[in-house]
Every structure is written in C-alpha cells, then in structure tokens.
Amino acid sequence: MKMISLSPIGLDHEKGQQLALRLNVLLATYQVFYSNVRGFHWNIQGEKFFELHLKFEELYSNLQIKIDEIAERILTLGETPLHTFSDYLDHSAVHEAKHIQAGREAVEVILLSFQAILKQERKLLQQASEAGDEGTNALMSDYIREQEKLVWMYSAYLK
Numbered sequence: 001m002k003m004i005s006l007s008p009i010g011l012d013h014e015k016g017q018q019l020a021l022r023l024n025v026l027l028a029t030y031q032v033f034y035s036n037v038r039g040f041h042w043n044i045q046g047e048k049f050f051e052l053h054l055k056f057e058e059l060y061s062n063l064q065i066k067i068d069e070i071a072e073r074i075l076t077l078g079e080t081p082l083h084t085f086s087d088y089l090d091h092s093a094v095h096e097a098k099h100i101q102a103g104r105e106a107v108e109v110i111l112l113s114f115q116a117i118l119k120q121e122r123k124l125l126q127q128a129s130e131a132g133d134e135g136t137n138a139l140m141s142d143y144i145r146e147q148e149k150l151v152w153m154y155s156a157y158l159k
Helices: 013-043 049-076 085-091 103-131 134-158
Strands: none
Touching: 013 049, 013 085, 013 103, 049 103, 049 134, 103 134
8 A cells, every 4th residue: 555645735745746847837837928928018019009008017917926826836835936937938838929019919929828828727726626735726716717807808809
C-alpha cells in the first residue's frame, strides 16, 4: 500500500505538485498576456483610442492582481513560481503580440488569449476538484466566471 504524503495544507503532496506545475503554465500565460495588453494600452491608435486605452489599462491592472494570486497559490502548494521572462515565453499558451496599434486586432488577440486561459483554468478546476484543493478550485471558478463575462463584452465590441 502506497503511503500518501500530505503537504502542510493537508493535500496529497504529489497532487499539489501537479497542480503547481499546471498553475505555473497558467502564470506564464498570464504574464505574456499582461505584457501584450500593456503594449496595446501604450500603442493603440485610431478613433477608439480613448475608449480602448482605458479598457486596456483596466484589463492589465486586473491581470496583474491575478498574476500575484496565482504565484502565491503556487507558493501555498509548496512550490516555486516561475519568474523569468524566458520561462514565461517557454511555458505560455499565448504568444507575444508585437506592434499592434489597431483596436480591432488588439481585441481579437485579447479574445484568443482568454480562450487559451479559460481552457487552462477549466483543466485546473477539474484537477483541483479531484485533489480536494478547494483553494485552487475557488480561484479558478472566480476567474472563469469573470472572464466569461469579459469575453462576452469584448466580443460584443467587435460586432
């Protein structure tokens, strides 16, 4: 019979490590997404400049909070969060978006990024549930609910 080693928060240590690995990929994805949105905020041009400039600032500020929460969750699980740009680029599910100045193109990249992030978060939600990790589960559930609404709003903007 295999002995189960528990982490300080009472989770199966091995399951916590697996969750932390997946959370690190999510962290990397958020970091690249954040960098993209920050660039959109700085470089946006055109008739919707004022509207999008503010929306992009709102979005990257929100992403920055989530980046910190994800890193802290990884630490809570007893692991080390990724923290170099090379690691972020190697592990991210979204790619760098360079030289985007058109609002429509920026919003399209944002929607594709949310699609990738939501896919990761749903997998994490399932994995956390199976591991009995209510902390990660609650975090992912909150993110999914909020981001599904943002997808609806950004999609409506494109119509």
